[in-house]
Amino acid sequence: xxxxxxxxxxxxxxxxxxxxxxxxxxxxxxxxxxxxxxxxxxxxxxxxxxxxxxxxxxxxxxxxxxxxxxxxxxxxxxxxxxxxxxxxxxxxxxxxxxxxxxxxxxxxxxxxxxxxxxxxxxxxxxxxxxxxxxxxxxxxxxxxxxxxxxxxxxxxxxxxxxxxxxxxxxxxxx
Ligand code: SF4
Ligand code: SF4
Numbered sequence: 001x002x003x004x005x006x007x008x009x010x011x012x013x014x015x016x017x018x019x020x021x022x023x024x025x026x027x028x029x030x031x032x033x034x035x036x037x038x039x040x041x042x043x044x045x046x047x048x049x050x051x052x053x054x055x056x057x058x059x060x061x062x063x064x065x066x067x068x069x070x071x072x073x074x075x076x077x078x079x080x081x082x083x084x085x086x087x088x089x090x091x092x093x094x095x096x097x098x099x100x101x102x103x104x105x106x107x108x109x110x111x112x113x114x115x116x117x118x119x120x121x122x123x124x125x126x127x128x129x130x131x132x133x134x135x136x137x138x139x140x141x142x143x144x145x146x147x148x149x150x151x152x153x154x155x156x157x158x159x160x161x162x163x164x165x166x167x168x169x170x171x172x173x174x
């Protein structure tokens with residue numbers, strides 16, 4: 001015995017379904033036009049959502065007072081990273097008081113899971129997760145964030161001072 005129902009003649013009529021769908025869309029459009037404040041969506045990019053100040057977005061490499069990187073290339077962040085997306089190349093510094101520094105620091109943001117372990121692992125607040133969340137790019141290499149992007153992108157306005165340097169400046173009263 002067949003359990004497949006044969007379609008009735010009226011079930012071949014798609015028009016009522018299409019018209020009812022279009023009617024619902026039109027009704028919602030009119031409702032939204034006259035109640036823009038109550039719309040559940042934002043008109044991005046003109047309007048942006050205000051995330052919490054604790055939001056962990058795109059990474060920032062902080063800088064010292066002279067604008068150079070705070071990072072000491074200790075590799076703790078790269079070791080803590082579960083996604084293995086931080087690559088650091090360390091080099092000796094010409095200043096004898098600085099043991100080493102990164103000549104290359106890259107984060108493959110497409111592999112990153114935004115867990116925040118790198119930020120937690122850093123002993124000198126050299127890597128931080130900032131409030132920015134937009135990650136546009138046209139090809140794969142655009143998502144490999146280098147020192148120039150992480151520390152000196154235009155939105156950072158010359159670089160974010162690390163907390164270590166902020167405290168020092170505070171103590172010296174400058
Ligand atoms: S947020 Fe997590 S996954 Fe992303 S770079 Fe930091 S440690 Fe790695
Ligand atoms: S960002 Fe911090 S944890 Fe990572 S290498 Fe630099 S100093 Fe070490």
